[in-house]
Amino acid sequence: MEESVILREGYARLKKTRTVFIGGLLALLVILVGVAVTLGSAGFTVGESYLAILAGLFPETFTAPEMADVIVWDYRLHRVLFAVVAGFGLAVAGSVMQGILRNPLASPFTLGISSAAATGASVAIVLGAGFVGGEYLIIANAFLFALLASVAIYGMARYRGVSSETMILAGIALMYLFSAVTSLLQYVGTAEELQAVVFWMFGSVGKSTWPKLGLVTLVIACTVPYLIYRAWDLNALAEGDEVAAGLGVPVERSMMVFMMVASLITAVIICFTGTIGFIGLVAPHITRMAIGGDYRTLIPASGLVGAVLLLAADSVGRSILAPQVLPVGIVTAFLGVPFFIYLFMHRRDA
Amino acid sequence: MMRSAANRLFCLALLLMVVPVAACGTPVIRSLSTAEPGAGEVFTVSLAVEGMTLGGVVETLPDGYTFAGTDHPDDRVLVRGQRVAFAVTNETSITYSVQAPASGSGDIIGTWEDFIAESHGEIPPSRVAVDGIDVPGAGDPSPADARAGSPCTALIAVAGLLLVAYRGGRR
């Protein structure tokens, strides 16, 4: 009797924490977007930036100061929103990866996707070879090579049996392979090409455009609801293969599907931005510490945390060396440092 | 009589020396056939233009004085009220006629623009009065150049004095 009361109370508290957490994140995100849109070297006041947004939406009622509408709509707004969407996607992909690999240090890049995308970009930049010509050469290459990596994981896992251990091993092997190829291409390339590859690998939201934002949003809008719908299976998988099988979850197939979906989300983001690390690793971790490991809420919540983190990192990158823009991948790499120190200090055997 | 003539010659000589200097800094110099026309008399205004490939001149006549034609090509002249605009294309001189009213005086003022050299400025005003009678304040277009401290203004004043002295010699 008492036990059930304690449990129910505990659960009610948990639900309340989750609501507060998610609500707080949403509010924080809105505030951050509001701040980020005013950052830039054009020297507009906060009011002028908002006026420009309103003028873009309701041109009859509002008129923006000269140039403000072009700068805000063509340079800032889609970049800010892209950071939100990319952070969301990477965090969701990271949380899914941590679930199926049953490793809290897993990230979307554990299975070698980022290395593969970097190789694709290097092939495009140094060899000029790719699947699609023109300005989409690098993007298409990065995307398809990233998917190639996940297909390779799939193939290797099928061969040796699907389990988190085999996938991680296969992922590490692929990561080394692709890194070696990238290094070779960097060596062979000219100084210019080397610079281009390195800049790509820094990871930046600077190349965003409205169409790219639309594409990524579309992919995330299609995949995340599906992941939340299947979240219960993820919860089961996180407990262990036998437990999950016992609960009636088709283990192998589920793991593959989840892996492919997470890889798809990651690939579609990093083909536009380059490899942005640590969001997929840190966001789910933070979320888990705050509201627990139930994937039904962990997925959307860590997505929000990821969005906040990436937007904050990009805003810092845009302000800290103004007017120079520090690529967001560099800022997030520094993010990893306090995180791992924290983990190191507060290690719990859970 | 001889003294008058000598006076006149002296003033004229000084005038001739001063006037070119008075035009320092401006590529357009105005001269009138007479600064004291009779009532209703038509007098000519000559503008000497120097080194202007593509430019423009706007002359503003005092009230009562009317524009009476020019030798400048028709399609390069535009009259708007008291203002006459000339489009300059390499010309070195522009001549136009003005009809004086029954009475009244004022300053003919003008501005010049050199579109190739990307400079502009004002043409020193020229005083004109019917029968030499200066009606103070009447008929004056808004004085456009109140440039204090300009050496041109001082020299123009001197030139004016000499001109008056010359005229005085006629009496």
Add this chain to the structure above:
Amino acid sequence: MNRHLLLAVALLLIAGTASAAGIPGDADGNGVLDQPEYTAAVLAYLVGEGDLTRTDIQDAAWVLARWDGRPLEITDSSGQTLTLSRPLRRVVTFTGESLETLRSLGFAMEKVVAVDKYSHEKSTFFPECGGKANVGSIWSPDMERVLTLRPDAVFLYATISTAACDEIQQKLDASSPGIRVLRFDCFKPATYPGEIRTIAAATGCEDRGDEFARFYTSVMDGIRAGTADVPDDEKTRVYFEYWADYKTFASGSGYNEKLEIAGGYNPFAGESAEYPEIDPEAVIVSNPEVVVKLTGQKLAAGGYVGHDVAALEATQSAILERPGWTRLAAVADDRVYVIHSDILGGAQHFIGTAYLAKWFYPERFADLDPNAVHQRYLTEFQGLDFNLASEGAFVYP
């Protein structure tokens, strides 16, 4: 849809300095400004009618006088054709080479409203640019600042940093089509004379452009002619070292091209990497007749700042002391030289090439005085009060 409408309105609002529209004063919009149209526009402006400003009329006068009333069509070094309906009044340069070339042509530096960050920092060579706006670099451009400056034209590279330059061009074309993007390298011997003339035509500095182009080609052609009849097997063998030890250039690198124009033979030209690192033994085996060492940037010694000839001398000594090098012909004959990349890399490469030619073939180029060429370039074309005898250090000995 709304956003595009707004963009159109915004563009019209800023049409004052944007040169997206046709020639000002072209009333019938047929793309040609004839005398009657110009006169009508001038008269309307003089009496205060019409909506053309003084700048518009000045632009119209320019087009009529210099371009015969027609818009000017130029083709930049990336092959794209641009039509200019007005003269350039607000220019942003992302490359130091195009900025330097504009100055050589006598283009009014007040019309350059912003420069890249590297030129901004060069207070000795570009003293007038410290006060101009800084738009970052090609790889890290400050696009917002470029836009707020409302330029007519932006200069970028044509054949290098293409990914970054293409991106800047795309962003500008998408958001501000009135801004002309001019792609010029201004450092390649093959294309520089043509670029000088094209930029001169675009900026109305044809006379000076012609003079500068002739000065440049006289130096370069003189070098080419002087080495034209040297048979391949008699070409001076040169080991040309980059900033890092034992790094040289292979064919495909600009420095190798200049070496070959000067008539040198680079035994390592055939290597696959652009800047290959060579086995020290291979250098000794090749027994070069001349050794040249490049300084500048990563190996800071000499240049326009200061007068640090001693640093160049130290660089040379360090090379002479390399083990086993005393047996090299270059060392025995005292033909080890140091040169700074400022006069071999960018727009001044003809000066550096002249030095190379003189070092490789001293008898053939006995009359060539690269120092005088350099001084003339600085004084006459760059308008700098810089005396090579007491300032800067570019070559040793």
